[in-house]
Amino acid sequence: MEVKQGQTTDGPLETGIxxxxxxxxxxxxxxxxxxxxxxxxxxxxxxxxxxKHLPYTQPTVAGxxxxxxxxxxxxPAGSDLAFLRSQLLDELNIRYGILTGALDPSPSxxxxxxxxxxxxxxxxxxxxxxxxxxxxxxxxGSVHIAxxxxxxxxxxxxxxxxxxxxxxxxxxxxNIVWGDPYYHPIFAxxxxxNLVIAMHHNEPAxxxxxxxxxxxxxxxxxxxxxxxQVTSFVFNGVFEKFPNLKLLMIEAGFTYVPHLMRKxxxxxxxxxxEVPWIxxxxxxxxxxxxxxxxQPMEEFSKAEFEQWLDLLGSEEMxxxxxxxxHWDFDHPVGGFPNMRDSLRQKxxxxxxxxxxxxxxxxxxx
Amino acid sequence: MQQVVCKLTELQPGELKEIQFxxxxxxxxxxxxxELFAFSNRCIHQGAPLSKGKLCGTSAPTDLPGQYSYVKEGxxxxxxxxxxxxxxxxxxxxxxxxxxxLGRFQIFVAGEDVVVSTLNKxxxxxxxDEQK
Ligand code: FES
Numbered sequence: 001m002e003v004k005q006g007q008t009t010d011g012p013l014e015t016g017i018x019x020x021x022x023x024x025x026x027x028x029x030x031x032x033x034x035x036x037x038x039x040x041x042x043x044x045x046x047x048x049x050x051x052k053h054l055p056y057t058q059p060t061v062a063g064x065x066x067x068x069x070x071x072x073x074x075x076p077a078g079s080d081l082a083f084l085r086s087q088l089l090d091e092l093n094i095r096y097g098i099l100t101g102a103l104d105p106s107p108s109x110x111x112x113x114x115x116x117x118x119x120x121x122x123x124x125x126x127x128x129x130x131x132x133x134x135x136x137x138x139x140x141g142s143v144h145i146a147x148x149x150x151x152x153x154x155x156x157x158x159x160x161x162x163x164x165x166x167x168x169x170x171x172x173x174x175n176i177v178w179g180d181p182y183y184h185p186i187f188a189x190x191x192x193x194n195l196v197i198a199m200h201h202n203e204p205a206x207x208x209x210x211x212x213x214x215x216x217x218x219x220x221x222x223x224x225x226x227x228x229q230v231t232s233f234v235f236n237g238v239f240e241k242f243p244n245l246k247l248l249m250i251e252a253g254f255t256y257v258p259h260l261m262r263k264x265x266x267x268x269x270x271x272x273x274e275v276p277w278i279x280x281x282x283x284x285x286x287x288x289x290x291x292x293x294x295q296p297m298e299e300f301s302k303a304e305f306e307q308w309l310d311l312l313g314s315e316e317m318x319x320x321x322x323x324x325x326h327w328d329f330d331h332p333v334g335g336f337p338n339m340r341d342s343l344r345q346k347x348x349x350x351x352x353x354x355x356x357x358x359x360x361x362x363x364x365x
Numbered sequence: 366m367q368q369v370v371c372k373l374t375e376l377q378p379g380e381l382k383e384i385q386f387x388x389x390x391x392x393x394x395x396x397x398x399x400e401l402f403a404f405s406n407r408c409i410h411q412g413a414p415l416s417k418g419k420l421c422g423t424s425a426p427t428d429l430p431g432q433y434s435y436v437k438e439g440x441x442x443x444x445x446x447x448x449x450x451x452x453x454x455x456x457x458x459x460x461x462x463x464x465x466x467l468g469r470f471q472i473f474v475a476g477e478d479v480v481v482s483t484l485n486k487x488x489x490x491x492x493x494d495e496q497k
Contacts, residue, residue, distance in 0.1 A: 060448030061419040067445030068417035299410075329446055334411030 008332045008348050015345070015363060016095030017332055018352035020293050021200070021250050021321035022088065022139075024101045024132050025078035026124065031105070034123035039116060048116075050105040053203040056215035060327040069325030077325035081135055088324045089138055092332055095349070096359055099132055099141045100170060100200050100250060107146045108172035109202050117146030118156070125160045133165040140359065142170040142198065150182060154189035161193035167358045168196040168248065173204040178229050179236025187242045194357055198248040199229060219296075219328075226252040227260050230290060234264060237277040239289045246355055247290045254292035254318045258311035261286050287314050291355050293321035294347065295330040302337040315343055319352040367482040373474055376401075379439050383416035386470065386481050392416040393472060393481065394453070397439020402453040403481050404442075405468030409459070413446040415467070423450055423460065442467075 008017065028049065032040055042048040061067045062077075069077035069087060078084060089097060107120035121144045133141045143166050145153035157169055169190045176182060178199070190197050204225035205211055212218050226249050239245060264282035272278065278285075300308070309315055323329050330336075332348060339347070353359055370384045370393060381394040383406055390406040392415040406415050422438035441460070442451045450460040457467030471482045 061421075061443045061445055066413075067419070068414060327447060331411045331413075334408075334413075 008336065008344055013093070013345065013348055015349045016093045017320060017348045018359075019088070019092070019094050019097045019322045019324070020248065020319045020352050021100050021295060021323050022084075022097045023078050023324065023326060024081075024084065024099050024128070025076050025325075026101060026105075026127060027076070027079065028105065030127055030131070031120065031123045034126045035119055039119040039123075042116070050107075050110055050120075052104065053109065053205070053211075054218075055211050056218065059215055059219070062327070064327055066325050066327055066329050081132060084324070085136065088322065089136070092322070094138060096352075097139050098167060098352075098356075099128065099139055100198070101128060101142065101144070106172070106202065108144055108170065109174060110146070110148070114146055114149040114152070118149055118152045121146045121153075121156055122159070125156065125166075129160065129163055129165070133163070140165050140167045140356070142166070142168050143195065144170055145186065147172055147174070147183065147186060150185045154185040157186065157189035157193055157195070161189065161195050164358070166193075166195065167356045168198045171197055171199045173199060173202055173225050173229060175209065177232040179232030179234075179238055181236075184241070187238060187245055191242050191244050196246045196248055196356055198250055199226070200250040201225065201252055223252040223256040227256055230257075230260060230286065231264065233290070234282045234285050235275050235278060237275070239285055240277050240279075245289065248293065248319070248355060249290060250293045250321060251295060251323060252292070253296055253298065254294065254312070255298060255308060257286070257292055257317070258308065261312075283313070287312075287317060291317055291319055291351065293319055294336075295321040295323045296328045297330045297335045300337045302339060305337045305339060306343075309343070315346050316351050316354065318347055319355065320348045367480060369475075369478045370481050371479050372477050373479055374477070376479060379420060381416050381418070381420050381442070383414070384481070390414070390416075391470060391481065392418075392442070393479070394420055394442070396420075396453060400454065401472045401474070401479065402457070403470040403472035404451075404453075404457045405470075407468075408444045408446065408449070409465060409467060410444065410447060410449055413444050415442060415444060415451075417445040419443045419445075420453075 028043055032043055057063050065077035071080050071083055105120055107117040110117040124144045128141050132139050143157055143160055145156050147153050160166055201222045206218055206221040206225050261283035268282050366387060368386055376382060376395055378395045378399045379397050381392055384391050384393055391403050392406040393403040395401055408415050420439055421441055421443055422435050423441045425434045425436040440454045442453050451467050452458045452460055457469050459465040471484050473480055
């Protein structure tokens with residue numbers, strides 16, 4: 001298998017690739033200039049750092065990152081735009097890359113102290129715009145919010161959401177499942193700002209609010225955290241109330257989706273009376289409103305991959321994502337089976353273009 | 366095809382090196398015990414550059430859940446991306462799936478030089494794995 005620059009499996013893509021999950025890395029000192037006091041002082045004087053949830057940092061040779069993505073001067077992977085440009089955007093011919101950043105600090109997954117989380121989210125958004133979105137025309141961004149305070153989160157979406165390069169609101173997976181009406185102000189703000197909502201796996205507890213003993217168990221079960229969220233969105237009628245809302249589920253892959261759609265349809269046939277605001281099959285709602293990233297990809301033959309899409313009943317629901325620079329990065333050539341040209345075009349480009357109304361909508365460069 | 370790639374003194378036990386062999390990039394190295402090995406530098410999973418990985422040991426298979434015993438120090442090549450382990454003393458076999466192995470090259474010492482050459486016959490498993 002020979003990899004040529006800017007190719008997907010089976011050859012180059014004239015449009016280039018849209019990558020829906022790129023992690024730029026921020027360090028606490030980067031955020032300090034964007035914070036007012038007292039928040040700034042809590043970091044500079046008191047050494048405040050966010051608590052971490054995930055009890056594992058060891059999965060592979062360089063922890064949670066690709067070993068070849070650390071900077072030669074020792075700075076962490078994803079922290080330098082020039083390096084990210086050459087290793088990812090140029091090397092893989094990325095036309096548009098959606099930044100999903102903020103994992104540490106991650107204001108959206110903080111427990112308690114909502115005011116600090118809200119301040120951090122604003123600082124992060126301002127930093128992201130100035131240091132990434134306005135420095136490379138290919139990069140588009142996510143509005144980070146402190147969802148613990150939905151009113152403040154909606155104000156933040158209204159503040160930075162209109163920026164031309166902000167294309168989505170990133171929602172944490174946390175202890176209130178997202179179908180809850182508590183979150184409606186956030187959905188309303190996303191909808192009125194023409195933004196997709198997206199959910200990255202972050203650090204969900206997958207065992208009854210806790211973590212399993214081994215990383216391999218947790219990583220295997222990330223899709224269960226996403227299944228809960230998708231089920232909640234669908235049956236709580238979020239898309240009935242916000243009919244223009246589109247959701248991208250990031251970093252749990254897509255192989256769980258045929259099972260979940262089939263299961264929800266069956267339950268709906270039996271139990272529709274409990275959720276009378278749902279007026280069509282759940283699978284139709286999913287097909288219309290929800291998209292799923294490819295990463296982390298299982299290994300597929302060409303035939304197996306097509307079979308899975310057949311089960312989805314649509315070729316338009318799956319969008320390429322690399323998860324650069326994390327250890328479970330997927331390469332657009334090495335990570336994918338061969339596929340028909342028309343399908344390749346959809347997975348690596350067109351499906352994401354159709355999802356994000358704020359991306360320039362021309363199909364040619 | 367045969368090519369001198371470096372002096373033996375330039376490749377210490379426990380070290381990994383990327384070298385160009387004709388048009389192919391190879392990862393060569395020496396185990397902790399000094400034994401030489403040479404493989405294609407492209408991981409057979411998704412193509413990561415293996416020379417950016419780690420030469421290390423691993424936890425031995427065991428019948429006892431909860432038991433860790435770190436073995437084979439300096440004999441296991443771990444990929445820099447998804448961390449798959451390849452046993453350099455067993456022809457580059459993938460430790461989690463021994464039917465698969467890295468593309469392997471012959472490597473030997475001639476005087477002070479380290480020499481790499483293609484194997485006479487591809488070993489079982491290699492061809493299938495390289496033609497994804
Ligand atoms: S590319 Fe080597 S383990 Fe995935």
